[in-house]
Amino acid sequence: xxxxxxxxxxxxxxxxxxxxxxxxxxxxxxxxxxxxxxxxxxxxxxxxxxxxxxxxxxxxxxxxxxxxxxxxxxxxxxxxxxxxxxxxxxxxxxxxxxxxxxxxxxxxxxxxxxxxxxxxxxxxxxxxxxxxxxxxxxxxxxxxxxxxxxxxxxxxxxxxxxxxxxxxxxxxxxxxxxxxxxxxxxxxxxxxxxxxxxxxxxxxxxxxxxxxxxxxxxxxxxxxxxxxxxxxxxxxxxxxxxxxxxxxxxxxxxxxxxxxxxxxxxxxxxxxxxxxxxxxxxxxxxxxxxxxxxxxxxxxxxxxxxxxxxxxxxxxxxxxxxxxxxxxxxxxxxxxxxxxxxxxxxxxxxxxxxxxxxxxxxxxxxxxxxxxxxxxxxxxxxxxxxxxxxxxxxxxxxxxxxxxxxxxxxxxxxxxxxxxxxxxxxxxxxxxxxxxxxxxxxxxxxxxxxxxxxxxxxxxxxxxxxxxxxxxxxxxxx
Amino acid sequence: xxxxxxxxxxxxxxxxxxxxxxxxxxxxxxxxxxxxxxxxxxxxxxxxxxxxxxxxxxxxxxxxxxxxxxxxxxxxxxxxxxxxxxxxxxxxxxxxxxxxxxxxxxxxxxxxxxxxxxxxxxxxxxxxxxxxxxxxxxxxxxxxxxxxxxxxxxxxxxxxxxxxxxxxxxxxxxxxxxxxxxxxxxxxxxxxxxxxxxxxxxxxxxxxxxxxxxxxxxxxxxxxxxxxxxxxxxxxxxxxxxxxxxxxxxxxxxxxxxxxxxxxxxxxxxxxxxxxxxxxxxxxxxxxxxxxxxxxxxxxxxxxxxxxxxxxxxxxxxxxxxxxxxxxxxxxxxxxxxxxxxxxxxxxxxxxxxxxxxxxxxxxxxxxxxxxxxxxxxxxxxxxxxxxxxxxxxxxxxxxxxxxxxxxxxxxxxxxxxxxxxxxxxxxxxxxxxxxxxxxxxxxxxxxxxxxxxxxxxxxxxxxxxxxxxxxxxxxxx
Numbered sequence: 001x002x003x004x005x006x007x008x009x010x011x012x013x014x015x016x017x018x019x020x021x022x023x024x025x026x027x028x029x030x031x032x033x034x035x036x037x038x039x040x041x042x043x044x045x046x047x048x049x050x051x052x053x054x055x056x057x058x059x060x061x062x063x064x065x066x067x068x069x070x071x072x073x074x075x076x077x078x079x080x081x082x083x084x085x086x087x088x089x090x091x092x093x094x095x096x097x098x099x100x101x102x103x104x105x106x107x108x109x110x111x112x113x114x115x116x117x118x119x120x121x122x123x124x125x126x127x128x129x130x131x132x133x134x135x136x137x138x139x140x141x142x143x144x145x146x147x148x149x150x151x152x153x154x155x156x157x158x159x160x161x162x163x164x165x166x167x168x169x170x171x172x173x174x175x176x177x178x179x180x181x182x183x184x185x186x187x188x189x190x191x192x193x194x195x196x197x198x199x200x201x202x203x204x205x206x207x208x209x210x211x212x213x214x215x216x217x218x219x220x221x222x223x224x225x226x227x228x229x230x231x232x233x234x235x236x237x238x239x240x241x242x243x244x245x246x247x248x249x250x251x252x253x254x255x256x257x258x259x260x261x262x263x264x265x266x267x268x269x270x271x272x273x274x275x276x277x278x279x280x281x282x283x284x285x286x287x288x289x290x291x292x293x294x295x296x297x298x299x300x301x302x303x304x305x306x307x308x309x310x311x312x313x314x315x316x317x318x319x320x321x322x323x324x325x326x327x328x329x330x331x332x333x334x335x336x337x338x339x340x341x342x343x344x345x346x347x348x349x350x351x352x353x354x355x356x357x358x359x360x361x362x363x364x365x366x367x368x369x370x371x372x373x374x375x376x377x378x379x380x381x382x383x384x385x386x387x388x389x390x391x392x393x394x395x396x397x398x399x400x401x402x403x404x405x406x407x408x409x410x411x412x413x414x415x416x417x418x419x420x421x422x423x424x425x426x427x428x429x430x431x432x433x434x435x436x437x438x439x440x441x442x443x444x445x446x447x448x449x450x451x452x453x454x455x456x457x458x459x460x461x462x463x464x465x466x467x468x469x470x471x472x473x474x475x476x477x478x
Numbered sequence: 479x480x481x482x483x484x485x486x487x488x489x490x491x492x493x494x495x496x497x498x499x500x501x502x503x504x505x506x507x508x509x510x511x512x513x514x515x516x517x518x519x520x521x522x523x524x525x526x527x528x529x530x531x532x533x534x535x536x537x538x539x540x541x542x543x544x545x546x547x548x549x550x551x552x553x554x555x556x557x558x559x560x561x562x563x564x565x566x567x568x569x570x571x572x573x574x575x576x577x578x579x580x581x582x583x584x585x586x587x588x589x590x591x592x593x594x595x596x597x598x599x600x601x602x603x604x605x606x607x608x609x610x611x612x613x614x615x616x617x618x619x620x621x622x623x624x625x626x627x628x629x630x631x632x633x634x635x636x637x638x639x640x641x642x643x644x645x646x647x648x649x650x651x652x653x654x655x656x657x658x659x660x661x662x663x664x665x666x667x668x669x670x671x672x673x674x675x676x677x678x679x680x681x682x683x684x685x686x687x688x689x690x691x692x693x694x695x696x697x698x699x700x701x702x703x704x705x706x707x708x709x710x711x712x713x714x715x716x717x718x719x720x721x722x723x724x725x726x727x728x729x730x731x732x733x734x735x736x737x738x739x740x741x742x743x744x745x746x747x748x749x750x751x752x753x754x755x756x757x758x759x760x761x762x763x764x765x766x767x768x769x770x771x772x773x774x775x776x777x778x779x780x781x782x783x784x785x786x787x788x789x790x791x792x793x794x795x796x797x798x799x800x801x802x803x804x805x806x807x808x809x810x811x812x813x814x815x816x817x818x819x820x821x822x823x824x825x826x827x828x829x830x831x832x833x834x835x836x837x838x839x840x841x842x843x844x845x846x847x848x849x850x851x852x853x854x855x856x857x858x859x860x861x862x863x864x865x866x867x868x869x870x871x872x873x874x875x876x877x878x879x880x881x882x883x884x885x886x887x888x889x890x891x892x893x894x895x896x897x898x899x900x901x902x903x904x905x906x907x908x909x910x911x912x913x914x915x916x917x918x919x920x921x922x923x924x925x926x927x928x929x930x931x932x933x934x935x936x937x938x939x940x941x942x943x944x945x946x947x948x949x950x951x952x953x954x955x956x
Contacts, residue, residue, distance in 0.1 A: 033605075036551075036555050037551060041551065049547070068526075069523065070520065070521060071520070073520065097576060097577065098590065099576075103571065110574075112576065119514070122514055158551075159552050
């Protein structure tokens, strides 16, 4: 007997095949379709509206913290990409190369930006002269291209949308503070808007950004127990400044290198919210970033007065929430399924009997509960309820992560945890890259981060058994 | 003796060399810098903030008229670009080609989108099946690449930012109405936000978009008398639908081709506003899209209480206008020059004597007038004044255009007008492309549009002298 159930169209159950469930949801909820070049994506209206809500909130916070938006070019000359050694080694293998413009073959190959450090550095080296020019706090919303071998919508695609902040500071301390501040901004947006709890920490040297001194990260856990890096913030120190000769005259008249950072989040956040909140009926969207927070479904809409009342209700609620109405000629049951697939936080049912009683029925997507609400109270109750749902989604995800987090003391325990309860594994590490490599090769588990909140869960490295240096979160990851 | 004057840095006078004046303003007002690949541009914070204000208003109107934002890929396979014959002929010569991904040479070349018709068509052919799927009203904000030989910041660049709307409709009438509606939206934004008067009309077949039935346009006139096409809206009819097999089942159960449109405006609008409103002291930004509408300049700011009062004023005005304060240690004269170069609509001066009198001095950028305003009235007066400035800028531009518009009846009059008062030339045309070609070859003058508001200024074609069909606006153009 097939485990599939009949919704708008059937989707695979997540317990059966999580990857297929994900693909089904992404397609059925009309978030994304495939572009004609392998690995590229078309973000459809519903998916893009979600991105707009995430983007607008993050953009607000980026500006509030003193940053300014700019727009840098898509194209980088090959010679410019090669200026910082570690950086080019990290990115050159996955770059798309433009070799012809119109009919003409180019003298130098041009790379489609995989990230824009070298462009900002080139600009800063020209624009920064004195301490008065610092700090430079720039951000851009753009598309980047990375020639990935295997791709999945939102999670890993040939082209994706993101924001990339690039800053230059007079001192190491300022740059460190910036790196930490932007990680906090990311954590705020991911926790309080996407309702996904994060672990804040630092990447190991093996996992850090190509060219960075260190990389800070927020790590999240998906429903299937795999981790997903949700945002990163890099401290560059003076590495790029030395390669690009970005210096300033300090107050004492001495030439100094600037200290730089960069930080980014991408459309993969949408992938994260699908895999954290979704269920076998489809998507579940946190109210604060939901394009439609409440969908009104008229019941027996052919009866006199029902549709009028439903439209009145929509107008009444327009100033307190993002409300839409499904007045199509589909059956209510079909509309309900669609509401569930799309993950609208609540569905509001209004029919002849409700109208008689001056009430509506509100059905929550997160836990399926229903409540009757008087039309006199709904303008107060709906926003309140949306906040309850927002909080509940976060708490559910938090609980789920707790259940899926194990403490492991050695490789045997790690293997057992991987089999019995895959998720985050907290374990002590000696700090040796050889151990990290071995764990990755043997189990496909990678270090996610060295969390800011350190605990001592044992004395010895889970891999080599030597004296442990620090606690690390480990997991298989997207 | 040099005609240059000493401002923040000197800029060339527009009467001396308009092109150099433009370049100077663009650089000195810190709107844009050059990217490392020829013809690409870095839009700096001030320029980008201006774009954000234009974008946000246009985006609001695009959504209000029922369109939804999406995000389509940057890359187009060569075979897909070639599907519509006229379209590929128009665009292939100026396309950037990706031939390598990472280390691997691609089996098929990939084009960096110069525009996205073929991507939307490919998607629509998959998604549109029935009349219930129509209309499709999609828009995207994106970057596109055109391999132009000669480039200038904002006006013509290898890569630029724009929005492109792509719609599909059941009937020809609906598509026509859409094409006209979006031209009206563009006209509204350009006239009421950028304060630039437009001529609405239709392009001749020679000047229309590659693949369109017809192209509607809004044409504007720059300070030097050259025209600039500020936005276009194209009716495709069923041309693309036939090439891409985009059909739907109508209510009678018959397969029909969809009727399509596309429409776009770009960052060149910023170029237009520079060349319409700017003067020899720099930029002049219309208040409604000005990132900074009022700059507060404290006078004798070292004196006790001045800076405090200036900051209080900024806070007081924050809810009625976009207000900033220049509390740097530069001299007031220097700050004044900078205000003029940047084109802030007003400058607010506040010094010890003003504070004593409970007033400020407001200096207008558009006409240099100054007025004293009581601190009790400023919250009402400032927004009022900004609207007066907005209206005045439009009126000035309107007057200027009127002065620079000639009626010409033959080629001699056209040549004289070109020499003595270059600008728009209104003249009758027989409708023959041979005349249009000849005018272009002999004088570099192109047909700008066949205006919706037709007049009969003579009986015969300005070029061949045969019977005239319609009135055309002619000009040299950017």
